[in-house]
Amino acid sequence: MLRVTEIFRSIQGESTHAGRPCTFVRLTGCPMRCTWCDSEYTFTGGEYLTLDDVMNQVRAFACKLVEVTGGEPLAQREAHNLIESLCSEGFEVLVETGGFVSTADVDARARIILDVKCPASGEEARNHWPNLERLRADSDEVKFVITNFEDWKYALEIIRQYELDRRTKAILISPAWDALDLREIAEWVSASGLDIRMQLQLHKYIWGPEARGV
Numbered sequence: 001m002l003r004v005t006e007i008f009r010s011i012q013g014e015s016t017h018a019g020r021p022c023t024f025v026r027l028t029g030c031p032m033r034c035t036w037c038d039s040e041y042t043f044t045g046g047e048y049l050t051l052d053d054v055m056n057q058v059r060a061f062a063c064k065l066v067e068v069t070g071g072e073p074l075a076q077r078e079a080h081n082l083i084e085s086l087c088s089e090g091f092e093v094l095v096e097t098g099g100f101v102s103t104a105d106v107d108a109r110a111r112i113i114l115d116v117k118c119p120a121s122g123e124e125a126r127n128h129w130p131n132l133e134r135l136r137a138d139s140d141e142v143k144f145v146i147t148n149f150e151d152w153k154y155a156l157e158i159i160r161q162y163e164l165d166r167r168t169k170a171i172l173i174s175p176a177w178d179a180l181d182l183r184e185i186a187e188w189v190s191a192s193g194l195d196i197r198m199q200l201q202l203h204k205y206i207w208g209p210e211a212r213g214v
């Protein structure tokens with residue numbers, strides 16, 4: 001069984017796939033507690049569904065792109081069976097993970113969007129660093145949520161230390177909602193000399209920061 005908070009169709013909001021039609025499978029539960037978490041409603045509740053139930057709901061939305069997210073999707077072992085089933089059925093699968101659970105067992109056909117937790121998240125110590133060495137340059141993306149200048153400097157250090165520009169399809173610099181002057185972070189990114197990408201949480205600009213299921 002999978003513990004599921006919501007399954008819905010929307011547009012992808014936070015990666016190089018932003019703007020594409022996408023079905024989201026949001027699994028319940030996360031052992032982390034990032035200070036700026038915007039999905040605390042996934043920490044509790046949810047509904048227990050069989051793999052078949054989830055697959056049927058995903059099929060009904062008829063989107064080529066499917067994102068398995070949370071919470072922390074990889075905290076549920078059954079998530080691996082879901083990802084494998086989706087890939088086998090021909091969906092293009094994104095797995096958005098908070099970065100503290102190993103990605104070693106994720107179906108190789110899925111694309112990983114991996115968070116690196118910066119200091120202001122309060123969860124920096126739980127980054128699972130081997131995940132960075134598994135990233136694939138043709139498919140996987142890494143995301144830093146930035147809340148202040150210290151986070152930005154930290155991101156630069158990790159990008160250089162792990163040579164993420166050669167390991168990933170994209171390095172995403174994502175300002176936490178309402179935490180920074182966007183012009184300031186745009187200046188940091190543009191002046192960095194790095195092949196990185198500033199990204200905004202598209203869905204929040206469309207539906208507002210508190211909206212769910214969109």
Ligand code: SF4
Nearest residue numbers: 030032034037071098
């Ligand atoms: S890992 Fe994601 S879901 Fe978990 S607390 Fe952090 S932001 Fe929230």
